Amino acid sequence: MPQIPEKIHELTVGQLSARSGAAVSALHFYESKGLITSRRTSGNQRRYSRDTLRRVAFVRAAQRVGIPLATIREALAELPEERTPTREDWARLSEKWRSELDERIKQLNRLRDHLTDCIGCGCLSMETCVLSNPDDVFGARRTGSRLMAERR
Secondary structure (H helix, E strand, O other): OOOOOOOOOEEOHHHHHHHHOOOHHHHHHHHHOOOOOOEEOOOOOEEEEOOHHHHHHHHHHHHHOOOOHHHHHHHHHOOOOOOOOOHHHHHHHHHHHHHHHHHHHHHHHHHHHHHHHHOOOOOOOOOOOOOOOHHHOOOOOOOOOOOOOOOO
């Protein structure tokens, strides 16, 4: 991992990419979504403060556990402007996300358990499909797992 001298307080997008492991395109995307900020030089080049490294690490860690970018942006918006997330911030925010992740894990376990029921059916011959039609919401109106457009 390339080292950046301590006397350098701002990073180019290439330096930020190299140090954070995030692609340049991902950094531009994060910036477009308001997750990180940069300033522009007189030559219109992006410059990021060193603490952006921690913000990028925060975003990527949250993404790895499945937190949507909109939720991450809301969490970062709770921090005072330009402040880098701390370990305490992560602990507080990740605690909020725990119940959401627990529910997602339950859903994935149910999906996994029903997946074996579908092997070989091709979703063409089943009266109901627990994957495409959970809780048989449409079973009273139609058979099969695909929903057809209503005809008038």
